[in-house]
Amino acid sequence: MALSYKARRRWSLVILLIGLPAYIVAAVTVVDLFDRPSFLVELAVYVGLGFLWALPFRFVFRGVGQPDPDAPRDDPRPK
Numbered sequence: 001m002a003l004s005y006k007a008r009r010r011w012s013l014v015i016l017l018i019g020l021p022a023y024i025v026a027a028v029t030v031v032d033l034f035d036r037p038s039f040l041v042e043l044a045v046y047v048g049l050g051f052l053w054a055l056p057f058r059f060v061f062r063g064v065g066q067p068d069p070d071a072p073r074d075d076p077r078p079k
Contacts, residue, residue, distance in 0.1 A: 003070050011060050023053045034052070 003011065019073075027049045031042065054061070 005063070005070055008060050008062075009064055012057075014062060014063050015057055019057075020053070023049075 027046065031045055036042070037045070
């Protein structure tokens with residue numbers, strides 16, 4: 001089932017405003033459970049987790065920055 005353009009925009013906003021901060025808190029909490037690793041290992045973990053959170057939501061974010069493909073187009077060319 002494909003989401004409409006407006007639904008994808010709404011879901012992307014929810015994911016960015018609620019899901020991403022929650023994921024950041026969860027990632028920091030999980031990393032804090034272990035002894036603090038070296039800076040490079042910690043950086044690699046955070047970069048990897050930062051990349052992994054977006055993978056399931058690629059279809060939601062795809063094309064959201066483009067104009068609405070379902071909106072009526074105004075033809076600026078004179079007739």
